Amino acid sequence: MKAATLRIFLSVHTWVGLASGMLLFIAFYAGAITVFVHELQGWERPAQATLSGPEAMAASQALVDRVLREQPQAAHGLTLSLPGDHGPRPSAYWYDGATGVQHKFVLEEGGDLHRSPGRGGFVEFIYDLHFTAGLPRTVGSYLFGVVCILYGLALVSGVVIYAPVFLKDLFALRMGRNIKRFWQDAHNVVGMLSLPFHIIFAWSGAVLTIGFLMLAPFQFLVFENKLMTVLERDFEIAPHVEPAGIVRPTLPVAELVRRAERALPGMHAESLFYHDVGDANGRVTAYGAIAQRRLNGFGGVVLNAATGEVVNALGPKDFQPGMAMLRGLQTLHYGNFGGFAMKWLYFLLGLAGAFLFYSGNLLWIEARRKRRQVAQPRRTRLVAALSIGVCLGCVAGVSAVFLAAALLPQAWIARSYFLVFFAAIAWAFVRSPARAAHELLWLCALLTAAIPLAGWIGSGEHVFGALLHGRWNRVLVDTTALAMAIAFWRMAVTTLSRGRTGDPNSVWALR
Incomplete structure (x- = not known):
């Protein structure tokens, strides 16, 4: 490759890295910590026995009944997290569309309903820091989508720059009086050895933050504003139905969980999403883990909330291409596969990524x-x-x-x-x-x-x-x-x- 071309790629790599490096440091450092999200939640809470069996179902039912009685508007969309990885006791989440605020509800031991911001905990804050760097959530997410695209450009230009000496310098880590050479070697080794993971992070980060914005040209110019209707079948377990306007009681939590787990053998229900509770067309979607040798280990079952009739059940092998791709990218981004060993690998890769951006700035200063x-x-x-x-x-x-x-x-x-x-x-x-x-x-x-x-x-x-x-x-x-x-x-x-x-x-x- 000509020297002039290499200089262009070096200039692109340098300035793109400077423009996005410090934001990416925050994203990688916070992201490395949130890999252990369930462990962090267990650290925050005092020691408390996790409810299970009939006791867990009874507590979950009491929570749903209390929330719907005190917040009737939550019937349009209420998420119930069952005891387990999400906490020792059930919790419910409701997004208030009028105010744009998510609320979290838990029943205290005395029977009082405790209401708090849905994203007020320290784990949620660090998670948001990973996607927003502390900026307002919407603005920060869109900004990080752009940063992920710049990040991908920095990866490509870095590979082009390093390619001529790839085999000779791949494992070189020359320590001595030349500090710049040492930092250059460390930067290159970390970048090249973790390159596949950085490609995953850049691609999945862009899709998860600004994926719908990236679809905008196709939505308006190709599909005549009907793309979302076409994609709905790929991204939802069952199509949405309008309320019938007929009052029907909703089945108990225990019965809904039993029917969902029977409809999708091997699934352990972890959460229920209630939609239009109390209506004849009301639905409940149960989500849970399924132990399969696949990248995505979650399945979902949609039930009629009043009759318990199974509308649709999807395991990982049954996902439509769009849902399989999106769920797969989420799993790859967060490291939710491969067990505890994979969590540690992602933690170390997150710290190594933070070092990559910090060392890039140091190299710019030294040069x-x-x-x-x-x-x-x-x-x-x-x-x-x-x-x-x-x-x-x-x-x-x-x-x-x-x-x-x-x-x-x-x-x-x-x-x-x-x-x-x-x-x-x-x-x-x-x-x-x-x-x-x-x-x-x-x-x-x-x-x-x-x-x-x-x-x-x-x-x-x-x-x-x-x-x-x-x-x-x-x-x-x-x-x-x-x-x-x-x-x-x-x-x-x-x-x-x-x-x-x-x-x-x-x-x-x-x-």
Whole structure:
């Protein structure tokens, strides 16, 4: 390939990476943590026995009856999460179309109905951070859709740049006085070895965030505004029907679950979606896991809510092409396959992806510094401060979210993140890059190391007690937090050493 062509691809890779790198760092770091979504929910809650059998069905029925009695408008669309992976007790969710707010309902032990924002927990906040970087949900999702397209462009240009030396330098990690060469090797090795997963993340991220916008040209120019009608058969288990206007009582939760599991052998119902409850045409869709050797392990059964008649039942092997593709992309994006080992692989890949974008910014800084003078260009110091503030601010902010979830009221979950995040950015601009990086890494280490202590105070159970009683969710989160705190501490020590003994003509020098 001609040198001029390679320079064009290098320029594209550099500027696309700079434009999207810091947002992608937040997406990958938060995404790595949300891989363990069920384990995080188990860490947040105090020890509580999970309801099962007739007791679980009775509690679920009482919750549905209470919600529909106090919020009759929820009959148009109510989701019931059964006890299990989603929590030890049932919970119900209703999206209020008039206000655009989702509500969560749970029955407290005293029988009172507790109502809270549907996305107010710390796990939901970190999940939203993965898709929005803390921006308003709709704006952030659309922005990340565009970022995913830029991300794909950066992947393609990076492969083209690296292709000429692919075999020679694939496993090269040259450590020595040439710091730039070491970071370049690390950046290339992580990028190439995890390339298949990055392709999946870029593709699925774009489809899951702006998929419908990508269909807009076909909707209006090809299918004459009828594309959604055509695709409805692919993306729904059964077509929507209008209410009949005839009142009919809805079958009990236990009976609906029994009929759904009988209609789709092997499925274990995890949630029920009620639509037009109390109407003769009302329907209930049961979703649950099916143990099959397929990428997608979920099935669904649509029942008439009044009669229990099975309208349609779909297992993973029966999905239409559109639904199979969409569910497959969701499964690949979140790592919901392959068991616990795959979760750990996705967690490590998420952290490696965050390193990829952080190291890309460091390479840009290193390539543009003045090697014969102490003073560095303003743009170099600006990118260094932004990279440190945004990336390390995100890390420290996420750790602060864990502390707030364990010790403070729910309203402080988002506040704690943004307070730490913006304070870190301000600190990065006030201090020199080397000092800010060292000090913020210490902040990350301290906040992350405090997670097990906060969990102990909030739940009354420390990690050793959790180990003794088999509370593996708490053991997993606390031990991982301690391991990451040690890693941040070592990085802080290395950064300080580099600032003292490294090249004095650098933004990373303390002298």
